[in-house]
Amino acid sequence: MSVSPATSDVSAVTNDASVPTGPRTVLITGTSSGIGLAAAVAAARAGWRTVATLRDPARAGALREAAAEAGVEIDVRQLDVTDPDSVEAAVAGVVRDHGRLDAVVNNAGAGHVGTLELESVAEVREVMEVNFFGVLHVSKAALPHLRATGGRLITVTSVGGVVGQPFNEAYCAAKFAVEGYMESLAPVAATVGVGVSVIEPGAVATEFVNNIDLDIEARIAAAGPYAGALRSYIERTVSQFTEGSAQTPAGAAASVLEALTAEKPAFRLQTTEWAAAFTGTKLADRDGSAVLGITGAWVS
Numbered sequence: 162m163s164v165s166p167a168t169s170d171v172s173a174v175t176n177d178a179s180v181p182t183g184p185r186t187v188l189i190t191g192t193s194s195g196i197g198l199a200a201a202v203a204a205a206r207a208g209w210r211t212v213a214t215l216r217d218p219a220r221a222g223a224l225r226e227a228a229a230e231a232g233v234e235i236d237v238r239q240l241d242v243t244d245p246d247s248v249e250a251a252v253a254g255v256v257r258d259h260g261r262l263d264a265v266v267n268n269a270g271a272g273h274v275g276t277l278e279l280e281s282v283a284e285v286r287e288v289m290e291v292n293f294f295g296v297l298h299v300s301k302a303a304l305p306h307l308r309a310t311g312g313r314l315i316t317v318t319s320v321g322g323v324v325g326q327p328f329n330e331a332y333c334a335a336k337f338a339v340e341g342y343m344e345s346l347a348p349v350a351a352t353v354g355v356g357v358s359v360i361e362p363g364a365v366a367t368e369f370v371n372n373i374d375l376d377i378e379a380r381i382a383a384a385g386p387y388a389g390a391l392r393s394y395i396e397r398t399v400s401q402f403t404e405g406s407a408q409t410p411a412g413a414a415a416s417v418l419e420a421l422t423a424e425k426p427a428f429r430l431q432t433t434e435w436a437a438a439f440t441g442t443k444l445a446d447r448d449g450s451a452v453l454g455i456t457g458a459w460v461s
């Protein structure tokens with residue numbers, strides 16, 4: 162086994178014997194729309210001091226409206242998961258202003274449609290930047306503070322973090338990477354009192370598909386030998402979102418709340434029966450308890 166030299170000084174923030182006082186505080190990324198927005202409102206409703214972050218706070222209109230409608234207060238702050246300085250500043254600001262950080266919800270993410278021959282390596286790197294390295298930046302900045310509170314690190318992955326899907330090679334690779342990282346981190350984080358969970362939605366009716374910004378006909382026209390397959394894939398996907406079979410953002414956010422509040426949340430939480438059945442086609446250990454039972458014993 163090789164152990165690389167430490168690149169961070171973990172002694173800078175120790176496990177403080179006195180847990181900070183005041184309401185439990187959660188930081189959520191990507192709250193301009195969709196699951197992040199719904200999770201922010203649900204967490205505030207459940208009594209959490211909720212720090213809802215966006216890469217562009219000017220896009221907080223829908224979030225503020227939803228919070229006002231629900232009669233809850235939300236602390237809105239800037240955080241771009243791909244910008245380490247912005248991540249560090251946001252996490253430090255929360256701890257400075259609220260005195261504690263009890264949970265992080267890595268929700269920010271972006272879809273991508275492509276396939277090996279039709280996309281550049283640079284595009285794949287971009288997908289990894291948001292969906293994988295973004296999660297890493299936030300988790301690394303937060304973990305010392307989560308240790309101080311015995312907190313929770315929650316990441317919205319996808320059924321695509323377990324099952325690879327056509328024309329989603331880069332997206333699924335990023336989500337698989339997050340799942341592998343978090344499954345490996347979970348037993349280690351547990352030794353310092355931090356719980357780790359991943360949330361696996363199937364289709365959710367959010368801005369996710371619109372945000373991919375896909376000119377469908379142009380893409381199909383440029384897809385050469387893949388045109389027929391791409392058309393079938395897109396038609397199936399669009400019908401999932403237009404025929405009402407997609408879950409509501411509030412439904413997916415309920416699983417985030419479960420990971421935040423359950424006494425002992427599972428490592429993996431699928432957000433619908435369909436997502437449970439789909440991931441179950443690959444996972445003998447659907448909620449991750451069997452694997453963590455084994456790997457947890459290696460470090461206890």
Ligand SMILES: NC(=O)c1ccc[n+]([C@@H]2O[C@H](COP(=O)([O-])OP(=O)(O)OC[C@H]3O[C@@H](n4cnc5c(N)ncnc54)[C@H](OP(=O)(O)O)[C@@H]3O)[C@@H](O)[C@H]2O)c1
Nearest residue numbers: 191192193194195196241242269270319364365367368369
């Ligand atoms: N919808 C689905 O069918 C589905 C299924 C499985 C998993 N998921 C996952 O669920 C999570 C939430 O997605 P959603 O469905 O709620 O879609 P969404 O409505 O598009 O929300 C995605 C959020 O991520 C934010 N974001 C993107 N890049 C960011 C960055 N660099 N820094 C900070 N925030 C960034 C977006 O902000 P902007 O407004 O600034 O773009 C937006 O607030 C994602 O991780 C996604 O992969 C979604």
